[in-house]
Amino acid sequence: MDEPSTWLDTEQQDIWQDLLTVVIALPAALDRQLQRDAGMSNFEYGVLARLSMAHEATMRLSELARVCDSTLPRLSKLMDRFEAREWIVRRVDPSDGRYTLATLTDGGRRQLAESAPGHVAQVRRLVFDPLTAVQRRHLGAALSRVADTLRRETDCGPTG
Amino acid sequence: MDEPSTWLDTEQQDIWQDLLTVVIALPAALDRQLQRDAGMSNFEYGVLARLSMAHEATMRLSELARVCDSTLPRLSKLMDRFEAREWIVRRVDPSDGRYTLATLTDGGRRQLAESAPGHVAQVRRLVFDPLTAVQRRHLGAALSRVADTLRRETDCGPTG
DNA sequence: TGCGATCACTTGCCTGGGCAAGTCATTCCG
DNA sequence: CGGAATGACTTGCCCAGGCAAGTGATCGCA
Numbered sequence: 001m002d003e004p005s006t007w008l009d010t011e012q013q014d015i016w017q018d019l020l021t022v023v024i025a026l027p028a029a030l031d032r033q034l035q036r037d038a039g040m041s042n043f044e045y046g047v048l049a050r051l052s053m054a055h056e057a058t059m060r061l062s063e064l065a066r067v068c069d070s071t072l073p074r075l076s077k078l079m080d081r082f083e084a085r086e087w088i089v090r091r092v093d094p095s096d097g098r099y100t101l102a103t104l105t106d107g108g109r110r111q112l113a114e115s116a117p118g119h120v121a122q123v124r125r126l127v128f129d130p131l132t133a134v135q136r137r138h139l140g141a142a143l144s145r146v147a148d149t150l151r152r153e154t155d156c157g158p159t160g
Numbered sequence: 161m162d163e164p165s166t167w168l169d170t171e172q173q174d175i176w177q178d179l180l181t182v183v184i185a186l187p188a189a190l191d192r193q194l195q196r197d198a199g200m201s202n203f204e205y206g207v208l209a210r211l212s213m214a215h216e217a218t219m220r221l222s223e224l225a226r227v228c229d230s231t232l233p234r235l236s237k238l239m240d241r242f243e244a245r246e247w248i249v250r251r252v253d254p255s256d257g258r259y260t261l262a263t264l265t266d267g268g269r270r271q272l273a274e275s276a277p278g279h280v281a282q283v284r285r286l287v288f289d290p291l292t293a294v295q296r297r298h299l300g301a302a303l304s305r306v307a308d309t310l311r312r313e314t315d316c317g318p319t320g
Numbered sequence: 321t322g323c324g325a326t327c328a329c330t331t332g333c334c335t336g337g338g339c340a341a342g343t344c345a346t347t348c349c350g
Numbered sequence: 351c352g353g354a355a356t357g358a359c360t361t362g363c364c365c366a367g368g369c370a371a372g373t374g375a376t377c378g379c380a
Binding site: 008011012014016017018019021024025026027029117120121123124126127128129137138140143146147148149153154 | 167206229277295296299
């Protein structure tokens with residue numbers, strides 16, 4: 001009746017349903033906690049965290065956008081908001097006037113430090129606590145395959 | 161130096177990074193394909209699919225919103241767009257005037273049938289093709305634990 | 321050297337979605 | 351029976367993000 005190559009079998013459908021739940025509800029749960037406790041979204045937290053890990057807490061916007069899976073307009077507008085809160089400062093890259101450098105301020109670093117424990121606890125509670133050590137290892141192995149596929153997809157050929 | 165219960169170890173950080181990639185890039189990839197080939201988002205596809213599976217392709221909006229992980233305002237506005245494209249019709253529930261019933265039209269069903277193969281192929285390509293049968297089974301086991309946790313989270317206590 | 325091409329970012333416009341308030345139907349309870 | 355309480359949407363307002371066009375800076379090549 002069904003084309004085997006077109007449809008998913010029962011096991012795949014169950015996995016797919018759970019995966020859909022995770023990709024929808026997990027970001028939503030992370031956003032709720034961070035919004036409530038720190039007044040920022042999961043994406044905003046990720047940007048601050050990436051910046052804090054960079055050398056001298058400074059990165060070019062294009063590079064920051066890339067590692068944060070963001071577009072440049074989106075990041076540009078976020079930087080406007082962060083500058084208004086004085087969490088970052090922008091300045092022109094002295095070595096190439098086309099680039100803009102963003103640097104985390106002390107206030108931004110403080111904000112990140114205050115938000116981190118609650119966020120990490122949420123990640124631990126929702127993702128790692130429900131798993132045994134073996135399940136965690138297996139999840140990691142499978143996720144790395146899927147994540148690699150998606151990264152190739154995004155980088156080179158967003159063929160759809 | 162670090163509180164063991166506060167921070168993630170290296171294995172967990174790697175898994176977390178891959179999971180972040182998946183929850184961000186997977187919906188984006190699904191949206192791109194569906195938008196390009198069918199002029200709709202992944203969420204819109206899910207709503208049509210759920211409706212098509214219901215008895216007589218009809219559901220109450222509140223029930224449809226629940227199974228689609230949507231809010232009522234969001235779904236209400238989507239129904240406006242779907243009605244404009246004549247993919248669904250709305251009518252008051254005769255058994256209780258507070259409810260609104262949505263029914264998939266023939267046009268909506270046709271649209272779904274045309275979109276399904278490409279969407280399923282994309283899911284298969286991005287999620288299942290990179291995995292061995294064993295990895296797939298392991299992924300399913302771990303995901304079901306995490307998904308269950310998230311569903312409890314959403315239903316009862318969005319404690320954050 | 322100078323002018324067009326490229327690059328990095330910014331801005332404007334539009335759409336989708338969240339939240340809170342409003343509307344209408346039904347139920348509860350005196 | 352009637353008014354208050356509840357329930358199921360719907361609407362209005364606001365903001366974040368996508369895309370396309372605009373702005374400077376730098377590069378390439380004649």
